[in-house]
Amino acid sequence: MVQSQRKPNLRESLNLSKLALAYPWLTLCLWLIVAVAGIFAYSSLKYALFPDITFPVVIVQAETSLQTTLATEQQLTTILEQPLQSLTGLDQLNSVTYPGRSIITHLFYPGQNLASVQQEVEAKLTEVSLPPDTDVKVIPFNLNESTVVSYGITSQSKSLTELIPIVQTQMIPTIKSIPGVLRVDLLGDLSSQELNQSSETSLPNHSFPSLVHLNGDNALAIAVVKRSDANTLEVVKQVQAAIATIQPSLKDIQITLAATQADYIREATQATIEALWGAIVLAVVVIFGCLRNWAATIITALAIPISLLGTFIIMAIAGFNLETITLLALALTIGIVVDDAIVDVENIVRYLEAGSQPRQAVTEATQEIGFTVSVTTLTIVAVFLPVAFMGGTVGQFFKPFGLTVAAAVITSLLVARTLSPVLALYWLRSKNNRGNNHGDFNSKLISYYRRLLQWSLQHRKTVIAIALITMVAGLGLIPLVPKGFIPQLDRGEFNIIYTTPLPKLDQIPQQQETEANTSNQAETNQNFAWLQQLAQSPARILLNKTLRVGKEIEQVTLADPEVQSVFTVAGLQGKPNQGKLYVKLNPNRTLTTAEIQAQLRNKLPTIPGVQISIEDIPFVDIESKQNLQIALAGDDLKALTQTAKQLQKKVETLPGFADITLSNESENIDSLTKIERRNGQRVVFFNANLSQGKTIGDATEELEEIAKPLLPQGVTLQLSGDAALSSDVLGSFAETLIFAIACMLLLLILLFGRLLEPIVVALCLPLALIGAMLALLFTQNDFGMIAVIGTIFLVGLLDKNAILLMDYINQLRQTGLTRTEAILKTGIVRLRPIIMTTGSTVLGMLPIALGWGAGAELRQPMAVTIIGGLITSTLLSLIVVPVVYTLLEDFWVQRVHQKRS
Template sequence: MFLSDLSVDRPVLVSMALFVFIVFGVLAYFSMPLNLMPDVKIPYVVVQSVYPGAGPSEVETQVTKKIEDAIATVSLIDYIQSYSLENVSIVMVAFKIQKNVDIANQEIKDKIDAIIRDLPSDLQKPIVQKMDINAIPFMDIILSGNLDGKALYELADTKLKDRFGQIEGVAQVDLSGGNKRQIQVQLNDQTVFQNKISLAQLMQILAAQNMDMPAGNFQRGTQEYSVRLKGKFESLDEIANANIPTPTGIKKLRDLANVIDGAEDVRTRAIYFDVPKKVLDQNIVHISLTNASDANVVTISDEVRKNLPEIEEDLPAGVSLNIVRDTSDFIKSTVSDTFTNIWLGILFTGLILLIFLHDLRSTLIVALSMPISIISTFVFMQIAGFSFNMMTLIGISTSVGILVSNSVVVIENIFRHRDEGMPVRNAAKRGAAEIAVAVLASTLTNVVVFLPVATMGSLVGQFFREFAYTVTIATIFSLVTSFTVTPMLASRILTGKEKKNKFGIAFDNLFDKFEASYKKFLGTVLSSKKHSRNIIIISVILVVGSLALMPVIGLEFIPEIDQGEMSITVELPEGYNLDQTADVLEIVHQRLANHKEIEHIITNLGSSGFVNTGTNLASARIKLVDRADRKKSAKQLAEIFSKELADVPNAKIIVSAGSSAMGQVMGMEFYLQGQDNARLEQLKNQITELIKDTPGLMNLDTSSRGGRPELTIIPKRDQMSAVNATVYD
């Protein structure tokens, strides 16, 4: 065979060729990114529309329904999911895998632009953007110190948000907690009545006096100047001294109202609870970093940690930044553990080969095929844009046994010719050439099993694509290695005759006894049709019995991974304010404080995910201690916490293993569809009553909410006209 002959006759040439792949493979090993799972692209587009002052029913009929009808004709839509909330409409469009997300985004924009005149005039322009469902916060940072909530928020909003956003790969920086600064102009009824002040006009006057704007340019001689009007207020005194026209003349704003440097009404709040130390800190700002869709979490995390000391140097005295959650730690440890298992697999495979071959030289020849094939595979993984993740590493682990089998077959045939008296050099050539077709056929059977998996166009295909390609590449390299490295080394380091040691003789004797027993067993089975028929029947029973166990074992797409994180969402009755919600979360903290498995809890009051916001809602992320330091898994702890928190009064609490910024990820979802919302609500209540006691069911929830009480003001137009007032006033 050409390859084996070339390897034996030109060992330096072949060695240099393989050395190129090994060198670039090592470089790829140190430069390839780390991920937990392959980067799966699911085309999602989200349309977000803000309709100030509108309730959910108005948002649904006047905004959401019109947008749904307009975009329904776009091609390759899988499904449309919409949320009509107070003041906001969110329409999420999921496309089929083969849809280009950039084209989909543009098509949705065109459809929205076509109906923009049919939407309410007060509606803010709908925002259409691509959505990465995997883009969830990868790092949580706590800003705390001896400043008040307003100063902490201003520091985070004006300085830290920009600093973190400038780090390459950070797509979004979210803040929660603290108090946003707000300049308040407070008037009393008597002053308004005496001076006949229109609040609407007062707002317009202050807005007109508080603006910066360009004013063009002019030339003076040969010099050209740009002109800019700088009219924004820069201090409280400037605002208080603003001139306000009234029917009785020009007056200063300070004479009409109190100008206060205050804060917005608190609608969200963040709490950090250090469970081992029993320390609860409510004066914090929670900073969440989200990675870009094409960025690597581990690389960004390293960059954030590298820049953090420099950022902390610019903070005021007594203020600190602490990283309390970093998903890259789990990714690093998972990849490291998997690599350790791969190298251990290679080591143990080599030991097994040594036991059976009982010759160090033969073992070395065969065992070298594994690291050479694996390291060379890294080159093509990098070219294909793969990362080290669970699927690619599982692919490498799967191929370890395949990698060595080809070389074992080749070396055994070389041994046979050597033992027959042929010179080692000729035995290496003849042995490799004789079984070339058999080894090639054996390798291609493995390739045709895995390669079709990589070509699947479904979501499952995207997950397993990197796995299948990795196994295929490693298997092909094992074929090349068996026809190059194995005969080349055999011709150089094998001796003329095999020298058996004591261990080899003892092992061969033991194996000969096993061989004799197996031969006797086969003779008994094949001696009569009855015995053969019994063996076939037993085999069929075992196969059928194994298939029958599948429903008992269960089926799932991806096994649950204990990442050491949990999430809790809390929903209270409509109308609860933030303080009442905080009181309920204090009960939750007290009950969870007794569990040593918890490291800390970060709680966000005022929201429970990407969509749901309100003062009656809260969400918490629980960081658990390392898996080696606790006996229970995250899933087991979720069941325990659910039972312990089930009797918290007036609270609907959902506990789940894992963490997701998109809200809770449920194992099963179904839709109740119809045209009559009132009837749907009745059916929803009936169905939830029927299924809530199903064994094994946890975290039963529905997407519809009743809404909070609403006050409707109907103007008395006759009386308004008598005092020269308008609905706008």
């Protein structure tokens, strides 16, 4: 008795439509205000490629008079590392030790305050006891402080030496004064600043001595670095305006755009917005095709822009941008927004078709469906809110996603429950005595579905067996689907990073004579002397050598007809033996970026001692970022290096691995010029790029299998870079998915007041798996971060269909119908809205799934997953949900009867 009273009260409390219909003009005015405010909010949102995330990094640089790498490691590096490993929010602690120098890099979890972590580092350093002559510097910087645009500066009448003061006085001050600009680095100026650290030091670039080439010509360059909280497109726009103002006053000086992030960001966001519009148009087409009623179609379609405008208000308040992740969220919610409106409006139309007058139809239809729509929408919020509060890097990355989805879903619920009924009251009219106006196709479809449903209820074991086979098949497909992290983007730009060999000891000019000594100690002393002298003339010799190598690579690259421009810098972040070529491809190229990279690898010259790596543009501003990185960790450096070389030898013969490098190739511990450590352990890094379509997940699994038999005792394999992120992402999302499902089921228990419906939903969730995996396998999209998002979305959509069926079954049974009669009638009544919502979502995802436009690789896996999973889950749930519902109820009744007897 208590339960029968509770449900109507709850259903009544969730019926916002009753209040909206009582005050229709107030409802319309409120939504008009939301729409206007949403337009202003939209105009305030900025475009970006990814969410604004702070990547705090603190470097501790310590120098002392110790003359060997081993002694420096023992007496300086390890002493510094011990207290620093306990820092709050520390993600990774890396160190590089040279003779007399330690450089410890602290990578903190994103989103933390840089000033706070710097203070904590400085406080920890007061606890350590170091050699008396040690000089320690703490250098904070934010990886989000990225170079957003670079310009090459050349002149036919002036030398580079003559250009330097002009650039320093007439260009840099103007650009530096632009809001959002952190600094302007001058490149190509050998005298800009003396090199005061070793050739391997990784520090932020502050105009270190460098040499520049632009499309084969010597040049100067300026690199504009934005502040961490500045918007890339806005900064670049203002810099371009400043350059246009400066250029007329600099006669005989050419200022050429060399590199920028802005073009791709603009193209990618525009492509996503176009896909979003395509989704809206196709969704509306489906609605009209099913309802054949212009007024009902317009009412349903209006829910989309109104819901989006309401979401823009929340996004503006939260400080989000219109970037890949939030735009994906908006594209994703089109299906949900349409679903809510479709279910409400379709139910009203159904009552009108039965002959009810408009007010009666709207009142009764919204009362009947209001509880269902509210429950399904709230469960989707329960599914996606945990995504917004995931921890670590992934959590920071997807916080805007989860909150944007939640905001859009709640807004769409309010629109469907208030605005849509009011508009229906004014615009829709009764269609009494018109009979079935949906055509023979719908009649035949309903008749076929009724027979199939009736057969299924009579053959429940067969249906369950088919469902189980389908679920097992879906699980079996998972190992066959390529696994990745973030898909490789066809950006039309990439980097070529190269490293020239360091000079041999007898080639290095010595300031003082050293006694001929072949002992290891003497050799180490010479290495130390070389490191000290590298800041002087040898550094400049190395820069010239590095530029010459860059020219060789540049000539081959520019000869490729698909290449538009090449911007070469010799001397990266204080490393005179390292250079970078930024390669910009022609916009009308016939090949993808990956295909051009593969061709170029075969064309580039083999230069003795030179390591060349063709790399994608990294998501954060770091000079070098190979796809795959693993660390061999242990105490024995000789064993680490030997194992790394064995692994390199085996992997070099395998397809899909390219540009393989090791961070340390010296097995003689006494002559080491550097020792690398990671989280307190010695390491040697194995780095490689991936080609021929090999994904990070598959490559990592293959590499681990090869490495296992090679690992001696005391040596372990640790994932790093994208390999570690890929593993963390899948693990984090698995935990989040379980938590999201638990939240959803708990909410269903609270709303339905019993366990039957939540258990049916839980048992039917795997039905989406077979379609999702088949779709990914067929299209060869990675099952990675973006596809997992689509999988979470499928959970919410399948949940909506199941609740839509079960709630109406329960309502009909309360009117006196038998269970079978209620199920069959529910099937007939709910078939149309389920097909409409599925069709509109599938077609809405189609523009994204087709992979058109810049950045399509990021969007496509999500859409493919949703389309495949939604088709199979809808077809199966229309049959399996009623069957499982009856089986569980029979089991429940039987158990109760057994207990009573």
